Amino acid sequence: MSAAAGKRFETIAAGEALGPHEIVIDKARARAYAAACGMDSGRFHDDEAARAEGLPGMIIPGNLSLGLLSKLVTDWLGAGTGRLTRIGTTYRAIVSPDRRLILHGFVTHIEAQARSVEIDVWIENEEAERPVIGTATVVFPPA
């Protein structure tokens, strides 16, 4: 997934895809993320605690979904000068651990003067639904 060389602004075209990148977040990793972020709600650690809240089982924190999509963008940028300056995400449905997820991105707009790039990002689940959608902006320094 990591780009060996940095992405150059001049080489980016509208319609360029980021990913798809397939990933499975197991429960241990979801718990590790929640612990690293001080998120102690039972729904992120334990099936039983999640069910007590009426959920089908343990869920992946929304912040982890945001982190995965941010990583999709920064991996695409690689070690170059482009910088992720904004990301917005909407959590439309639960994301469960131990399921196959696919991370997607798509360049929607390029602003030549500002040297900025707008990207749609989303997570697709095994049912081909999009439980997380969002947009990101990356900016390159002046040439």
Next chain:
Amino acid sequence: MAIDQSLIGQQFEATEPVTVTAEAIAAFCAALGEERGQSRPGPDGAIVAPPAFAVTFRNTEAFFHYTPRFGRGFDAGKEVEFLAPIRAGDSISLTSVIRKMYEKTGRSGTMTFVVLRSTLINQRRETVAHVDHRFVHRNPGEPG
């Protein structure tokens, strides 16, 4: 559920500064499957956290103390503006203000949305990020 509009604009007290450690960044990177943040030092030699590290700073406990919390609540989304890198050794404090509260009615009933903006400031008084947290609560008596 009547929304107390006087809460909009209310600012919560700044948190005590949190010192960012290389270990905290490493734990975050490991859980995210991130390699670059662990291994790539910034220009000054300090370890730079991945951008998404900004959302780990929260003072939602204070927020929930003041705002309606009923039924099952969820994180509905985030809007994050990254203004400066967060490095190991930085000391980050956070202030938060309620920006919006509104209701929406859909197929599953009526829900209340609250948008809380957190601003992260480092020890040099630089704003490093704005994070808009969007929380949703299903109203009492609604299914689910």
